[in-house]
Amino acid sequence: xxxxxxxxxxxxxxxxxxxxxxxxxxxxxxxxxxxxxxxxxxxxxxxxxxxxxxxxxxxxxxxxxxxxxxxxxxxxxxxxxxxxxxxxxxxxxxxxxxxxxxxxxxxxxxxxxxxx
Numbered sequence: 001x002x003x004x005x006x007x008x009x010x011x012x013x014x015x016x017x018x019x020x021x022x023x024x025x026x027x028x029x030x031x032x033x034x035x036x037x038x039x040x041x042x043x044x045x046x047x048x049x050x051x052x053x054x055x056x057x058x059x060x061x062x063x064x065x066x067x068x069x070x071x072x073x074x075x076x077x078x079x080x081x082x083x084x085x086x087x088x089x090x091x092x093x094x095x096x097x098x099x100x101x102x103x104x105x106x107x108x109x110x111x112x113x114x115x116x
Contacts (some may be wrong), residue, residue, distance in 0.1 A: 002026035002105060004095045009110030016114070017083045022107055023097030024076040032098035034071055034078040038091035038112075048093070051078065085114045 008020040024031055035050035049059045049069035057069055068081040076096060095107040 002028060002099050004097055004105050005093050006093065006107045006110040009056060009093060009112045011113045011115065012085055013116050015098060015115055016085050017081070017113060018085065018112060020080040020093055020095075020110060020112075021083070021099075022078045024097055024099060024105075028099055031073065032101060034097040035094055036078070036080045037096055038089075038093045039093040039109075040088075043091075045094075047070060048080065062067070065094035069087050082112070085112075087114050090114050 002050050003026055004022055004024050006020060006022045010018065012018055031053060032050055033050055036048040037045050038048050039045040047060050048063055049057060049067060051069045051071050053055045053073065059067065059070060066082065066084045071078040090113050092109040093108040093112050096104055
C-alpha cells in the first residue's frame, strides 16, 4: 500500500516558523514531482509549491518569499519550510506526489494555525 504521511503542523504565532514533512512509504520504486497544497476554511485548495525529482521548484507568487520546498530522495521525503507566518496562512496543508509514475497520491493533511 502506497501512502503519504505529513507531519509538523501546529499552532504558531504570527511571524513564527514551521517545517512540514511528508514521507512516502509502501511499494515505491520511483517518485517524480512532489508538492504542497493548502486549503483554508471555506476556500478552494490552492498550490503552495512543487518540486521535481531533480530539484526544480515552482511556487505560488504569494508564498515564494516566505516558503521553501525541498526534498530528500533517499528518504522519500518532501519538506516545506514556512517563515514569517501570517494568520492568512492558516489552512490544512496536504502533500501530493507522483508515485511510480502511476498517479498522484495525497496525504491526509496537517493543520497549520497561525494565531496570537
